[in-house]
Amino acid sequence: MKFHYPNGKQYVPNTNKTVLKGLKSSTYSNRGMTLEEDLNESNTYYLERQIAIIHKKPTPVQIVNVDYPKRSAAVIKEAYFKQASTTDYNGIYKGKYIDFEAKETKFSSSFPLKNFHDHQIQHMAGVLSHQGICFVILRFTTLEEVYLLEANHLLNFWERMLQGGRKSITKGEIETHGHHIPLGFTPRIDYLKVLDSLYHFN
């Protein structure tokens, strides 16, 4: 069964089952997995090998009505999706605070900025000002290409839009300012390798 957010995006439940499925299928081609599934699998890989502790935050939900059947678990009967006020992923790697958002697009020549919300942008600016490591992971689904783009660049492109400029980042700009992450097997998206090349860790 598939769910969709009000904006038409598919809801992908973040369950252990999903992660296990990811781990299993990562031994062979796992095309068709969502970016979230690939990242969950990668984060599980990092966690199990004690490389980093990075988790996706639960989907924020406003709970309105809960039923308490006797002798069984509480059932949420009415709830609504809420907009997240932060990015989806955070954690710690080599003593540094890590914070990022992951988004995918079907376009192949540019990445629309409407994938981000104003409070996420504010949050990222805040993380940078507190000396955290902040970035976005962008996937071009049709091209099967994944890039890591540091938040300072995203903030520049956002600012350009606010000044009346284009509402997207061109593929060329992402290639210039971002870092291509080759897809692997385990982990599927080895984004920490990119961070190793960008930052000085103790």
Add this chain to the structure above:
Amino acid sequence: MKFHYPNGKQYVPNTNKTVLKGLKSSTYSNRGMTLEEDLNESNTYYLERQIAIIHKKPTPVQIVNVDYPKRSAAVIKEAYFKQASTTDYNGIYKGKYIDFEAKETKFSSSFPLKNFHDHQIQHMAGVLSHQGICFVILRFTTLEEVYLLEANHLLNFWERMLQGGRKSITKGEIETHGHHIPLGFTPRIDYLKVLDSLYHFN
């Protein structure tokens, strides 16, 4: 309307309304606020003044059934509470990764360890090994006393329990190893002040 978790604990929705209520009532005595409400208010205070970026993670929920009425928001019709695999709060302060759990007890002479789950303990041990700052905030509700106890001490008490020792931490042990946080107005629980006295920040 009040909800309760299967374990009988009251469910406190983490809404902006709650935070605003906290901010308002913090100008006078706000006895009766839960520890979560006080911490949300404190975190909002830190966030607005650009002191730190620390958020409570959303309550993890397993979504089973969603309805998509025409022209209105998607309604979650069936969902269940899931056990969190991490602590509830994390973020960044002065460039350091911050991670903690907050719990309250009605007892006044000891704090039961059953308030914590095994994966939370594993998570805290992991955060320490990655050089994060990790602790618990413990409230004795009847005494109206709040303590910050660093995770390494909690891990020792947990280990003592696993070795067949007592299943709680005595009040005296918390006074010895923990740090009393006097309740204030804004912020209500100024736990970062305690961290300032314990860690070297740049």
